[in-house]
Amino acid sequence: MARIAADSATFGGESKRYSDEEVYKGIAEAIVEHRLPPGARLPEDALAEVFGISRTGIRKVLQRLALEHLVTIRPRRGAQVAQPTEQEARQVFAARRMIEVGSLGGAIEAARKRDIQALHDIARQEREAQQSGEHSRAIQLSARFHTRLIELAGNEVITDFLLQLTSRSSLIIAMYGSRLSIGCDCGEHDELVELVAERRVDEAEAWMERHLQRIEATLSFGPGTEDVPDFKQIFRPIR
Amino acid sequence: MARIAADSATFGGESKRYSDEEVYKGIAEAIVEHRLPPGARLPEDALAEVFGISRTGIRKVLQRLALEHLVTIRPRRGAQVAQPTEQEARQVFAARRMIEVGSLGGAIEAARKRDIQALHDIARQEREAQQSGEHSRAIQLSARFHTRLIELAGNEVITDFLLQLTSRSSLIIAMYGSRLSIGCDCGEHDELVELVAERRVDEAEAWMERHLQRIEATLSFGPGTEDVPDFKQIFRPIR
DNA sequence: TGGTCTATTTTCGTATACAATTTGAAGGTA
DNA sequence: TACCTTCAAATTGTATACGAAAATAGACCA
Numbered sequence: 001m002a003r004i005a006a007d008s009a010t011f012g013g014e015s016k017r018y019s020d021e022e023v024y025k026g027i028a029e030a031i032v033e034h035r036l037p038p039g040a041r042l043p044e045d046a047l048a049e050v051f052g053i054s055r056t057g058i059r060k061v062l063q064r065l066a067l068e069h070l071v072t073i074r075p076r077r078g079a080q081v082a083q084p085t086e087q088e089a090r091q092v093f094a095a096r097r098m099i100e101v102g103s104l105g106g107a108i109e110a111a112r113k114r115d116i117q118a119l120h121d122i123a124r125q126e127r128e129a130q131q132s133g134e135h136s137r138a139i140q141l142s143a144r145f146h147t148r149l150i151e152l153a154g155n156e157v158i159t160d161f162l163l164q165l166t167s168r169s170s171l172i173i174a175m176y177g178s179r180l181s182i183g184c185d186c187g188e189h190d191e192l193v194e195l196v197a198e199r200r201v202d203e204a205e206a207w208m209e210r211h212l213q214r215i216e217a218t219l220s221f222g223p224g225t226e227d228v229p230d231f232k233q234i235f236r237p238i239r
Numbered sequence: 240m241a242r243i244a245a246d247s248a249t250f251g252g253e254s255k256r257y258s259d260e261e262v263y264k265g266i267a268e269a270i271v272e273h274r275l276p277p278g279a280r281l282p283e284d285a286l287a288e289v290f291g292i293s294r295t296g297i298r299k300v301l302q303r304l305a306l307e308h309l310v311t312i313r314p315r316r317g318a319q320v321a322q323p324t325e326q327e328a329r330q331v332f333a334a335r336r337m338i339e340v341g342s343l344g345g346a347i348e349a350a351r352k353r354d355i356q357a358l359h360d361i362a363r364q365e366r367e368a369q370q371s372g373e374h375s376r377a378i379q380l381s382a383r384f385h386t387r388l389i390e391l392a393g394n395e396v397i398t399d400f401l402l403q404l405t406s407r408s409s410l411i412i413a414m415y416g417s418r419l420s421i422g423c424d425c426g427e428h429d430e431l432v433e434l435v436a437e438r439r440v441d442e443a444e445a446w447m448e449r450h451l452q453r454i455e456a457t458l459s460f461g462p463g464t465e466d467v468p469d470f471k472q473i474f475r476p477i478r
Numbered sequence: 479t480g481g482t483c484t485a486t487t488t489t490c491g492t493a494t495a496c497a498a499t500t501t502g503a504a505g506g507t508a
Numbered sequence: 509t510a511c512c513t514t515c516a517a518a519t520t521g522t523a524t525a526c527g528a529a530a531a532t533a534g535a536c537c538a
Contacts, residue, residue, distance in 0.1 A: 043519070054493045055520090060302060067306055076499055076520060091396040098341040098397070157330040158337070161400055282489065293523045294490090315490060315529055 018051045024061045026051065031070050031081055032143070032170040033136030042071060042079040068164050070171060082171060086221045089172040093216040096165050099158060100146065101208050105201050106153035115152055116197045122148060123189040139170050145189050149196070169215075176219040257290045263300045265290065270309050270320055271382070271409040272375030281310060281318040307403050309410060321410060325460040328411040332455040335404050338397060339385065340447050344440050345392035354391055355436045361387060362428040378409050384428050388435070408454075415458040 018026065027047070030036045042062065044055045051058070062079045065071040069088075073079045084092070126141035143166035151159040188211060195204040257265065266286070269275045281301065283294045290297070301318045304310040311321045323331070365380035382405035390398040427450060434443040 045519070056492055056494090059520095060299075063299060063302065064306060067303060077501090078520065088396070091394045094394055095396045095400070098338065102337040102341055155330045155333055157327070157334045157404075161334070165396075284489070295522060295524090298491095316531090317490065 018053060020057055020060060023047075023051045023053065023057060024064060027061060027065060028068075028070060028167065029140075031065075032167050033139060034170070034174045035136065036081050038081050038083040038171060038175045040081045042081065044078065069168055084168065084172050084175060086176070088168075089176060089219060089221075090216065092165055092168050092172060093212055096162070096169065097209055097212045099162055099165070100150055100212065101205050103150045103153040103155065103158055103162075104205050104208055106155070107149055107151075108196050108199055108201050108204060110152045110154055111196055115148075116193060119145065119149060119193045119196065120190070123193055126189060139173070142189070143167070143170060149192075172219070173215075176221055178218060178220050257292060259296055259299060262286075262290045262292065262296060263303060266300060266304060267307075267309060267406065268379075270304075271406050272378060273409070273413045274375065275320050277320050277322040277410060277414045279320045281320065283317065308407055323407065323411050323414060325415070327407075328415060328458060328460075329455065331404055331407050331411060332451055335401070335408065336448055336451045338401055338404070339389055339451065340444050342389045342392040342394065342397055342401075343444050343447055345394070346388055346390075347435050347438055347440050347443060349391045349393055350435055355432060358384065358388060358432045358435065359429070362432055365428060378412070381428070382406070382409060388431075411458070412454075415460055417457060417459050 027036075027042070036042075044058050044062070047058045047062075048055045062071060062073060066073045066079065069084070070082055071079045072082045122141055122145045126138055126145060129135075129138040129141055146166055147159065147162055150162050153159075192204060192207055192211070195207055266275075266281070275281075283297050283301070286297045286301075287294045301310060301312060305312045305318065308323070308327075309321055310318045312318045361380055361384045365377055365384060368374075368377040368380055385405055386398065386401055389401050392398075431443060431446055431450070434446055
């Protein structure tokens, strides 16, 4: 099982003193970028040492991450990177479809030239990261594309929800994604930018619905690669 | 300005030792039920004394409430009950329309007889509370009606979002609601139960959209009743 | 009376201490 | 070898201490 060590490369070994917000971003990014796998334990002491603050600050951050469903905290057993279930995964994507399709009209209406340009840039960077095999960068850019698009609609409440949902999606892909999950995305976002630029709302909505369904469809649930293989479950009953 | 005193009646003066969860519920309910008005300060010491735990536990709860936008925490100045802006209020209701209308079809599809009955009961209790002037009870029941209905759709992610949104709505009504805001609701929820029972999805969706728009329309923003009247602002410039 | 400055008190932010519980390993037995 | 028991080490939960900042009250002056 993956662990955090004080000298781990996961966060770098600097001795700088990080602020709460930096610690939050540091851990959240490590999870979202798959540097911390689902199920990885997150002991308070180790994190406190890595980030150069006391456990008090770490606990605050872990509590927040738990509310956002990126980590799980079990009483007296500490925190670990969350391991979303299949059900949770499907619900997250259903919620995304509702929110993203539902906001797309407003986003298109509000989109100005430079917004379109910004989306284009992100899509291009994503394609490049994809092709040069920079997985974690591609993941981040994909999430940013979706949030940038929807935040054009101007509803911060919705934007906040979507931010959470994209983070959780990354974690879900870390658990259930095959290589396809990321590969098949390739270039797709550019298509949507076109539809947005031309203000073809209905088509854009249909596109988004399909897009999210496709990502969900690339997930492979099945018996699953447990983090700690439970041999008892596997080898027991040959009855 | 409203304050928490150790002997305040807001939480009762018991000396029982509360768990984190109980403290959370205690404060959240006090806000949602308008016993703690928007802007009320929430000093850690006073809360710690009232609930019989140390500041550590209180801080955890306040952080959580802040993430849910029920309280505001400003560095070095502590926590206070949030004072949502008009913009925030409109965004919350827009988000509710999207989520509740978007989930209603699934909820209706999944609704069984006993679910309908449960909704009926809540609507009836709400009506009774309304008529006997039990404001805070009516508020809670109204929120519960909406969440119960939508949770039938079976998406916990969406349900969690809606739980937050209904809490925030209560706070918004505390700030901007006239007497109308609560009164006009009267009996309305029964109509929706009918539509749900008869599986008239389109009409139910239209009804929900109108219902939420109407609640929003009863809010009176305008110059606003500040919590601490700023006489300087009011009386200064007769120029 | 109204305003400004200063001193006191209150309140928050962070680290640390200590008890309680879990984890993990060593040793013993079938 | 597999399983159970026991004990030490590691880890978390909660309270507390203390420095730093902000709120408050009082004195002083116009």
